[in-house]
Amino acid sequence: xxxxxxxxxxxxxxxxxxxxxxxxxxxxxxxxxxxxxxxxxxxxxxxxxxxxxxxxxxxxxxxxxxxxxxxxxxxxxxxxxxxxxxxxxxxxxxxxxxxxxxxxxxxxxxxxxxxxxxxxxxxxxxxxxxxxxxxxxxxxxxxxxxxxxxxxxxxxxxxxxxxxxxxxxxxxxxxxxxxxxxxxxxxxxxxxxxxxxxxxxxxxxxxxxxxxxxxxxxxxxxxxxxxxxxxxxxx
Numbered sequence: 001x002x003x004x005x006x007x008x009x010x011x012x013x014x015x016x017x018x019x020x021x022x023x024x025x026x027x028x029x030x031x032x033x034x035x036x037x038x039x040x041x042x043x044x045x046x047x048x049x050x051x052x053x054x055x056x057x058x059x060x061x062x063x064x065x066x067x068x069x070x071x072x073x074x075x076x077x078x079x080x081x082x083x084x085x086x087x088x089x090x091x092x093x094x095x096x097x098x099x100x101x102x103x104x105x106x107x108x109x110x111x112x113x114x115x116x117x118x119x120x121x122x123x124x125x126x127x128x129x130x131x132x133x134x135x136x137x138x139x140x141x142x143x144x145x146x147x148x149x150x151x152x153x154x155x156x157x158x159x160x161x162x163x164x165x166x167x168x169x170x171x172x173x174x175x176x177x178x179x180x181x182x183x184x185x186x187x188x189x190x191x192x193x194x195x196x197x198x199x200x201x202x203x204x205x206x207x208x209x210x211x212x213x214x215x216x217x218x219x220x221x222x223x224x225x226x227x228x229x230x231x232x233x234x235x
Contacts, residue, residue: 005073006228007063009051009052010052010079010217015080015220016038016051019078022225023042033061035052035058048070059175059179060180063179064183074189074232076191076224076231077176077192077193078195078224079217080195080198080220081174081198084171084172088172089197090199092143092197094194095193096125096194097145097147099177099181100149100170101151101179102149102151103151103152113166123178123184128234132231133224136227137226138219147170148172149178150176150177150178151175155201159201192231196220198215
């Protein structure tokens with residue numbers, strides 16, 4: 001069994017495949033609770049790839065189990081996301097500088113929009129990991145850094161204007177990263193999300209997602225794998 005340096009969490013098989021395809025070593029998939037675990041190696045760096053299923057609870061519980069079962073030094077969220085920032089394009093990759101739940105609203109009790117009561121107003125991405133991803137050796141890709149939001153809703157044209165108005169600094173939206181950021185915060189583990197943009201949450205968001213989820217996941221994986229050596233050497 002290889003030593004695990006990092007845990008990479010994806011939601012779907014389409015988001016896991018680029019990591020499996022590029023790995024030097026690929027272990028057998030193992031069902032652990034609701035998630036699928038697979039040990040991988042990239043240039044001697046051991047990774048536990050966790051396919052958790054879609055959504056906040058699936059992501060958080062799978063990450064907690066994986067963190068409890070390993071001595072991994074970092075937690076990474078990978079896969080696809082919808083772009084909501086005005087400068088974001090399909091084909092970009094977004095690395096998160098901070099993470100917020102777009103569906104959390106306890107302002108009646110004095111909390112910020114997006115803040116879970118008792119938790120930080122935002123979850124900060126690890127600065128060293130963020131810098132490494134932003135400078136990854138992927139010259140043909142545009143890697144943006146900024147805020148990411150998450151919820152259990154797929155953001156389409158009927159919702160995107162309200163989300164943009166509420167979270168004007170957000171570049172992307174997905175259904176797992178904020179929950180993984182909270183889990184990493186609770187476990188005291190450095191965290192980063194790296195997501196390829198598959199759609200722009202407009203009228204064709206659903207068909208764009210289905211058309212581009214594979215290549216969005218591919219872009220995310222390329223940035224993560226390119227960064228792994230430096231990421232794991234920092235911790």
